[in-house]
Structures are given as C-alpha cells and as structure tokens.
C-alpha cells in the first residue's frame with residue numbers, strides 16, 4: 693500500500709513510436725501506459741513543440757493512417773492519402789511505401805519481405 697494514486701490517473705510509462713513527416717512537419721504516436729490499469733492510450737504528437745493533437749480524445753489503440761489523417765486535417769494540415777494495394781485502406785502518402793505500380797501502407801501491410809521484392 694502507500695500508493696494513493698487512483699488507478700488510471702498517473703502515466704507509468706511513455707513509449708514514443710517512430711516519427712513520420714507530413715507536409716514538412718514531424719509527428720509521432722505516443723503510447724501511454726497508466727498506473728493500475730491494462731488499458732493504454734495513444735496520442736498524436738507534433739515533434740517540433742511537443743503539442744498533443746489528440747488532447748480532447750486519445751485513441752484506444754494504435755491509430756490507423758486514416759485516423760491520423762483526420763486529426764491532422766482538423767489541425768489544418770494538408771494530408772495526402774493513397775490506397776493500400778493490398779488491403780485497400782486509406783494510407784498516408786507520407787509514410788506509404790512504393791511497391792510496383794502501387795502503394796503499400798507502412799502500418800497495415802508493409803513488411804521487410806516486400807522490401808526484398810520491391
């Protein structure tokens with residue numbers, strides 16, 4: 693005992709995921725682990741000034757490219773989207789990988805095996 697913090701009220705750990713660049717600005721997804729609960733939250737952070745763009749509502753899971761695009765657009769960022777050739781999801785052009793004549797989502801479908809054949 694001795695810990696009076698309410699479960700879920702204190703950040704136990706922060707994990708910064710790989711940054712990516714959209715329209716000349718770097719962003720990253722920050723994963724937060726909370727004290728006493730299993731749930732995690734994910735925020736979109738602008739690297740330049742540490743501004744959290746998802747302050748009103750964090751994501752419960754790692755956001756998809758389409759979710760990231762929505763948040764960025766709300767903040768006035770011009771986001772270019774493409775369609776993943778494998779899963780047909782909307783993907784950020786900024787992080788998409790060129791593969792043959794199409795694009796592959798970095799988060800959804802890209803893995804290093806594709807890199808060998810690209």
Ligand SMILES: [Zn+2]
Pocket residue numbers: 776777778779780781796797800801802
């Ligand atoms: Zn995909």
